[in-house]
Amino acid sequence: MKAVVLHELGQPPRVEDVPEPVPADGQELVQVTACPLTNFDRAHAAGTHYSKPAALPAVLGFIAAGRLGDGTRVLFGSPAGTMAEYAVTAREWCKEIPDGLDDETAAAAQNPALSAWMGLDWRGKLEPGQNVLILGATGVTGKLAVQLARRMGAGRVVAAGRNEGVLAELPRLGADATIQLSQPDDALREAFAAHDYHVVLDYLWGHPTEVLLSSLGTTDMELRHAPIRLVQVGVMAGSHISLPAEVLRSSSLEIVGAGSGNAAPVDLITAKLHELMVLLAKGELRIDVNRVPLAEARTVWDLDQRGRRTVLIP
Numbered sequence: 001m002k003a004v005v006l007h008e009l010g011q012p013p014r015v016e017d018v019p020e021p022v023p024a025d026g027q028e029l030v031q032v033t034a035c036p037l038t039n040f041d042r043a044h045a046a047g048t049h050y051s052k053p054a055a056l057p058a059v060l061g062f063i064a065a066g067r068l069g070d071g072t073r074v075l076f077g078s079p080a081g082t083m084a085e086y087a088v089t090a091r092e093w094c095k096e097i098p099d100g101l102d103d104e105t106a107a108a109a110q111n112p113a114l115s116a117w118m119g120l121d122w123r124g125k126l127e128p129g130q131n132v133l134i135l136g137a138t139g140v141t142g143k144l145a146v147q148l149a150r151r152m153g154a155g156r157v158v159a160a161g162r163n164e165g166v167l168a169e170l171p172r173l174g175a176d177a178t179i180q181l182s183q184p185d186d187a188l189r190e191a192f193a194a195h196d197y198h199v200v201l202d203y204l205w206g207h208p209t210e211v212l213l214s215s216l217g218t219t220d221m222e223l224r225h226a227p228i229r230l231v232q233v234g235v236m237a238g239s240h241i242s243l244p245a246e247v248l249r250s251s252s253l254e255i256v257g258a259g260s261g262n263a264a265p266v267d268l269i270t271a272k273l274h275e276l277m278v279l280l281a282k283g284e285l286r287i288d289v290n291r292v293p294l295a296e297a298r299t300v301w302d303l304d305q306r307g308r309r310t311v312l313i314p
């Protein structure tokens with residue numbers, strides 16, 4: 001069967017023939033119908049993510065949509081790789097795709113929709129009426145976070161990004177205000193300071209986060225408590241920041257992460273995933289998808305997705 005295979009960390013993967021996987025006891029063979037290509041897949045293959053492939057060569061991909069032997073349409077995960085015509089997985093890792101939702105949209109949305117929920121709710125503890133800033137709102141996950149924040153009853157949703165075209169779409173998805181990140185630091189600091197935030201979802205880190213942090217501190221000794229919870233989710237603009245100590249004393253900033261090391265319990269994730277998929281099926285949440293044949297995985301591997309998720313079709 002054809003699969004996307006990584007031979008060396010940091011090198012582009014290849015599409016090649018590999019033996020069809022054989023399910024072990026308790027596992028299912030799934031015919032893959034759609035497999036998303038995420039920034040996590042890229043970072044994992046590049047060796048820049050904290051998770052590393054157990055051994056090489058390895059079939060890439062962790063999640064996909066597919067058909068079980070009895071025809072059931074499922075979303076599933078597999079550490080043995082999903083960017084292939086077939087994959088094996090445990091039955092309990094297969095979640096039925098609701099009627100009305102196509103495989104490509106389900107596969108594209110699983111990771112970013114759950115991540116947006118994790119960031120806003122599980123880690124961000126967003127309460128109705130509270131204000132949200134989304135750094136990297138023009139990305140696939142950021143666009144879903146804008147929509148979810150609105151649905152969760154956020155007070156103001158402020159969306160920050162670079163791509164003008166995508167930024168202009170965000171008010172239709174629920175943003176009350178947008179901030180262009182590609183402006184000089186002083187102007188950007190002023191734009192950040194024009195709003196109050198309770199929760200910040202940060203898909204960027206690096207310089208934009210440093211500018212944001214420099215806008216949060218106060219310059220007097222008045223006693224205040226205005227908590228801001230910054231949820232670190234992605235590192236599109238850099239893996240490190242410089243954090244002046246005074247920011248932590250002159251504001252009520254708390255920084256937490258959202259990732260595998262602080263995930264919600266599996267039962268809650270499963271219930272949320274179903275809820276999110278139903279919203280997508282009803283058109284109450286939306287995600288933009290680029291369908292690409294699996295054979296072209298290498299060509300599209302590093303392309304900027306411009307707010308759309310690439311989904312590989314075997």
Ligand SMILES: NC(=O)c1ccc[n+]([C@@H]2O[C@H](COP(=O)([O-])OP(=O)(O)OC[C@H]3O[C@@H](n4cnc5c(N)ncnc54)[C@H](OP(=O)(O)O)[C@@H]3O)[C@@H](O)[C@H]2O)c1
Nearest residue numbers: 039115136138139140141142161162163203234235236237
């Ligand atoms: N921890 C988790 O569970 C989890 C789950 C989902 C996503 N993530 C992470 O979150 C991040 C975003 O994911 P995504 O799915 O939204 O990706 P995406 O669709 O590729 O979007 C990338 C976003 O990053 C912005 N960006 C890229 N380089 C930048 C730079 N140098 N400076 C400023 N902005 C920059 C893009 O802005 P423009 O398009 O405006 O240029 C866009 O908003 C990734 O790091 C991803 O790995 C983590």
